[in-house]
Amino acid sequence: MNSVPKLLIIGGIVMIVIGPLWMVGGRFLNLGRSPGDIAVEKEGFKFYFPIVTCIVLSVVLSLVMYVIRWFMR
Incomplete structure (x- = not known):
């Protein structure tokens, strides 16, 4: 099997695992x-840039x- 399909499958599995954890963890973190x-935040205007989070x-x-x-070595 080519390496690109393997990478996409692994990426999908990782996202499936992280999704529910993010939903549950978002309540606590x-x-x-x-x-x-x-x-x-001003009247009629909100701007948010999460620089520290990034x-x-x-x-x-x-x-x-x-x-x-x-x-992996």
């Missing part, structure tokens, strides 16, 4: 409302990918 995120997710996903690559 207030992901997206971290201290340092930019939120501007940085935290980037670091966590980078560490996960590093560990996966380390075990």
